[in-house]
Amino acid sequence: MQYNFDEIVTRRGTNSIKWDNDNARDCLPLWVADMDFRVAEPIRKALAAHVQHGIFGYAHIPDAYYEAVINWFARRHNWHINREHILCTNGIVPALSAILQAMTDPQGTMALPTPAYNCFFESPASAGRKLALAPMKAVDNHYEIDWDVLENQLRGAQMTILCNPHNPTGRVWTRAELMRFNELCNRYNVFVMADEIHNGLAFPGHDYTPYATVATGTNWCACTSCTKSFNIAGLPIANIIIPDSRIREKIARAVFTNRIGDITALSLEALIAAYDHSEDWLDQARMYIYNNYLFMADFFANHLPLLHLMKMEGTYLAWVDVRNTGMTATGFCTRLAAEQHVLFNAGKMYGDDNYVRINMACPRATLAEALNRLRLFLQ
Ligand SMILES: Cc1ncc(COP(=O)(O)O)c(C=O)c1O
Known part of the structure; x- marks a missing residue:
């Protein structure tokens, strides 16, 4: 089965830690580690059958x-x-x-x-x-x-x-x-x-x-x-x-x-x-995320010279060095949230406050919008 990972599925109002926070309505959360993709059809069917029972x-x-x-x-x-x-x-x-x-x-x-x-x-x-x-x-x-x-x-x-x-x-x-x-x-x-x-x-x-x-x-x-x-x-x-x-x-x-x-x-x-x-879903999701990474790497190379994206070999969590901005990652994330309503995780909780962690498991349009706002933030 072919899945559409470009589909934007609204998650607000589902008690999502990632989405249902106190931030602005137009906030784009690229932080907490879950994906904004609907799960594979066989998983939905299995769960639906149990709920129906x-x-x-x-x-x-x-x-x-x-x-x-x-x-x-x-x-x-x-x-x-x-x-x-x-x-x-x-x-x-x-x-x-x-x-x-x-x-x-x-x-x-x-x-x-x-x-x-x-x-x-x-x-x-x-x-x-x-x-x-x-x-x-x-x-x-x-x-x-x-x-x-x-x-x-x-x-x-x-x-x-x-x-x-x-x-x-x-x-x-x-x-x-x-x-x-x-x-x-x-x-x-x-x-x-x-x-x-x-x-x-x-x-x-x-x-x-x-x-x-x-x-x-x-x-x-x-x-x-x-x-x-x-x-x-x-x-x-x-x-x-x-x-x-x-x-x-x-x-x-x-x-x-x-x-x-x-x-x-x-x-x-x-x-x-x-x-x-659900093997087909995973293989497609993985390729979609990989292409998100390539898209992001291209965007960083062309528009975000102050930031340094580390090479990724897997996962959907990008690790980005922000120290050339003169901010700590904590300061960077706080200001980015306030000014552009984009949420990343500051690296402090992972042991290095020179980096931010970006969750790329989202539709490409969401990622593109977040990166655009990131560019505006740094201008
Ligand atoms: C490396 C790693 N281990 C464990 C977890 C969480 O595992 P669980 O939800 O099964 O407790 C995460 C969640 O992001 C993780 O990245």
Whole structure:
């Protein structure tokens, strides 16, 4: 089926965090990480059938769910997951809390390559864990892990997070980088949580490599979800894949203690419909987003000389250096919102207030209008 990603779907009045804020009516929110595209038809049909049935009781996880997950990763990414290794939870952020609880001591340290998704700072901090930050290097218009810095921070750490593909820098890590990461973490006996929520969104020429397919040893887990790729973040669901039975037992206990393993029937059905029947939607959405990126790169090159767009290899979140404007990202975003009614995320919450994060998962006309206003703002 051919989908129309140019269609502008009104989201105001739907209790959307992204759209229903206190800002002006003509505000364009290119911030919170969900898409402004209607989801794939099979997902809508599956949900509509359940709504029509009209009963929303407790759900158990059916065989079809596990089969959908296993078949998806085998078919698309050559990753053969053992069903016994899957722990289902109601989101990756809840999973992170459980993993921290299971795999680190109350005063323990988590190493974190930065910039990083904001919850990777917030969850360990609120659980009382120490953070050992490992700033990455911006080299050749993209980010690279600073291996010396990372090694230094891994020495005293019990756990680390590898975000693959990476929010907010847009990197899709290569096999060689993943192998080096794995080797280093094994050397210091640091548990790796690979957050692979953005796995369906690698751009042409950049393959997502599951951490599982390079990892040696068993001191790791991978968290996957279909919610980002298929735009169903409001139907929380995620899987933690844990090969080692002892580690699995520990994390399962934390999942149970925190009661984060109960999934709604709607989330289960959405995932099955996504993985089993919506591949065409994802491939089209990914290409549309990639073309949004090319459009944006062209616009930046021609009209926004003060801003520097980092090269993207995947995700729908662009990472833009604003320091040549003389503003911090926080100042930049505050003024842009006030003067032109465009919302971006300031990089401060991701660990670098020289950058803003722009969500490009919207119709091209919306992106073009936002970029135009950005140009006016900088004039
Ligand atoms: C890297 C990363 N992990 C996790 C999440 C959120 O996961 P969940 O909604 O499953 O808790 C996001 C959302 O933007 C993200 O970018």
